[in-house]
Amino acid sequence: MSNFSGTILGNDVLSRVINLMIIGLLVRSPLAYYRLRIQPFFHPLAKFPGPVLWRASRLPYMRAAWGKHFPYVVQKLHAQYGEVIRVAPNELSFSGPAAWDDIYSNTEGANNGAFPKSEIWHGNPDGGPASVFTTINFKEHARIRRFMDPAFSERAVLKQEPILQEYVGLCINKLRERASTNDGKTTVNIVDWFNFTLFDIVGELSFGESFDCLKKCEYEGWMDQMAASMKLHYLSINLRHYPIITALTKLLGPFLVPKDIVAQHMDYSQRSAEKLKRRLASKDSIDRRPDIISQLMRSEDRDEGLTSQEVLLNSMLFINAASETTATTLTGVVNMLLQNPASLAKLETEIRDFSNQSDLTLEALKRLPYLNAVLQEALRMCNPNPIGHLRTTPPNGGIVDGHFVAGNTLVTIQPQALCYSSKYFHEPEAWRPERWLKDAETNPESPYYYGHRKGVRGFGWGPYICVGEPLGWAWMRLIIASMVWTFDLRKANAPNSLIDWAAQDVFGIVIKHPLNVTFQERTT
Numbered sequence: 132m133s134n135f136s137g138t139i140l141g142n143d144v145l146s147r148v149i150n151l152m153i154i155g156l157l158v159r160s161p162l163a164y165y166r167l168r169i170q171p172f173f174h175p176l177a178k179f180p181g182p183v184l185w186r187a188s189r190l191p192y193m194r195a196a197w198g199k200h201f202p203y204v205v206q207k208l209h210a211q212y213g214e215v216i217r218v219a220p221n222e223l224s225f226s227g228p229a230a231w232d233d234i235y236s237n238t239e240g241a242n243n244g245a246f247p248k249s250e251i252w253h254g255n256p257d258g259g260p261a262s263v264f265t266t267i268n269f270k271e272h273a274r275i276r277r278f279m280d281p282a283f284s285e286r287a288v289l290k291q292e293p294i295l296q297e298y299v300g301l302c303i304n305k306l307r308e309r310a311s312t313n314d315g316k317t318t319v320n321i322v323d324w325f326n327f328t329l330f331d332i333v334g335e336l337s338f339g340e341s342f343d344c345l346k347k348c349e350y351e352g353w354m355d356q357m358a359a360s361m362k363l364h365y366l367s368i369n370l371r372h373y374p375i376i377t378a379l380t381k382l383l384g385p386f387l388v389p390k391d392i393v394a395q396h397m398d399y400s401q402r403s404a405e406k407l408k409r410r411l412a413s414k415d416s417i418d419r420r421p422d423i424i425s426q427l428m429r430s431e432d433r434d435e436g437l438t439s440q441e442v443l444l445n446s447m448l449f450i451n452a453a454s455e456t457t458a459t460t461l462t463g464v465v466n467m468l469l470q471n472p473a474s475l476a477k478l479e480t481e482i483r484d485f486s487n488q489s490d491l492t493l494e495a496l497k498r499l500p501y502l503n504a505v506l507q508e509a510l511r512m513c514n515p516n517p518i519g520h521l522r523t524t525p526p527n528g529g530i531v532d533g534h535f536v537a538g539n540t541l542v543t544i545q546p547q548a549l550c551y552s553s554k555y556f557h558e559p560e561a562w563r564p565e566r567w568l569k570d571a572e573t574n575p576e577s578p579y580y581y582g583h584r585k586g587v588r589g590f591g592w593g594p595y596i597c598v599g600e601p602l603g604w605a606w607m608r609l610i611i612a613s614m615v616w617t618f619d620l621r622k623a624n625a626p627n628s629l630i631d632w633a634a635q636d637v638f639g640i641v642i643k644h645p646l647n648v649t650f651q652e653r654t655t
């Protein structure tokens with residue numbers, strides 16, 4: 132197949148068949164005919180390159196999104212067409228680091244302010260109270276964040292340290308117990324153990340009660356379905372581009388959505404509401420406990436503070452937003468360390484310099500250069516939100532990475548394309564925590580000196596930046612450091628002992644494969 136037809140039809144049989152079908156549909160559709168034959172010369176996005184079919188219709192985009200590997204497909208398109216590409220009739224994808232500021236923040240960017248979240252992706256089409264994530268209006272979003280931010284500040288996280296230490300300690304003790312009955316070592320699926328620990332902590336912080344996952348060494352029922360329901364959400368959001376199909380799926384929803392997912396979700400909502408009620412029943416403890424819920428509830432009495440319904444919605448959001456992202460990053464860390472024993476050894480040396488486990492405090496861990504470099508490198512290589520964060524240009528348009536983009540265009544940065552670009556990172560495919568060390572920043576002789584470290588923004592950027600960033604850093608450091616201080620982590624002599632990261636499905640989130648790891652009581 133020639134390069135040209137390969138570009139249009141794809142390079143494998145399935146792609147060609149599906150693309151031929153799409154072309155068939157397009158040729159019959161007057162709108163697509165207009166977009167393909169007439170609009171290319173007049174459309175405000177006409178100057179931006181991209182595959183012809185993607186520019187003419189959203190169907191190829193949808194196929195990639197539903198096809199489980201969207202970030203990798205778009206990464207290839209960037210490699211072929213450049214740093215700005217038109218991936219749908221009304222959407223541009225960017226892969227240059229300058230776009231971060233122009234799209235998401237504009238503190239130093241070319242526009243007057245950050246671009247708003249996209250109605251289609253983040254909006255709350257059914258109306259009703261919205262969580263901070265689904266609130267698009269800047270003023271309303273700022274109101275929620277004003278009351279939410281103090282609960283997640285560095286200072287607040289330090290006050291929450293006893294809760295973090297308690298559950299991370301419990302995780303380590305449980306693993307120790309298992310090892311002690313088995314010749315000093317135990318092999319577990321580390322993804323589960325990260326989840327148990329994170330769920331318990333965030334349950335305690337958000338609802339005042341842990342989920343007792345660590346105690347029971349199992350998930351609560353609905354947790355098993357969390358990835359499935361996030362996947363379903365992602366697939367249905369993509370359908371919002373087609374209002375008729377969305378209306379139809381709403382009608383057919385009860386028949387299409389697996390009943391156990393619906394039942395588990397209702398169970399989760401009901402139990403969350405009950406937990407919250409119990410927590411609020413002891414009003415005086417609100418003032419005593421340093422958890423997130425106390426901060427949010429205190430805002431209720433203030434002008435414009437969060438209502439009980441908003442507190443509930445946001446607390447439920449925290450469980451998903453906090454655990455899924457962190458568990459993916461931590462799984463990425465261990466997966467990479469197991470494949471890079473020299474890097475694991477460096478980390479061991481740094482962490483085992485502490486004489487006692489009780490020395491592993493949040494403040495002390497914050498100062499460890501290699502631990503922080505390892506986490507940064509994992510956010511670069513194993514981004515838990517690899518599809519990017521959609522924004523919409525303001526009605527009069529804006530400048531992104533030097534290009535004028537017409538108003539109401541969907542825009543995003545593709546983290547996968549940017550973070551794996553050899554233009555911005557030396558040996559982008561390789562695990563190199565060194566690129567995050569002081570030497571890389573200050574020594575022009577370092578091969579990493581010219582790396583675009585600011586291109587990696589795992590927690591997002593601008594007014595919608597992750598509210599939980601300080602907590603995210605704190606518990607990631609504590610969990611990894613505690614594990615490495617206590618155990619020798621080894622590749623398991625069992626199936627699923629390493630993850631082929633790019634082979635995992637992506638549906639907005641990364642659907643993680645299991646990772647079996649052997650924890651052996653440390654010998655040095």
Ligand code: HEM
Nearest residue numbers: 263264449452453456457520589590591595597598599603
């Ligand atoms: C490694 C851990 C984490 C990563 C990589 C991460 C990543 C992100 C990113 C990239 C965004 C911005 C999305 C956008 O711009 O549209 C975000 C938003 C958010 N994250 Fe996190 N997150 C992590 C941990 C947490 C934790 C621990 C919490 C705590 C509850 C949390 C709660 C939230 C919330 C509530 C938002 C929405 C913020 C808003 O729209 O104003 N995340 N996160």
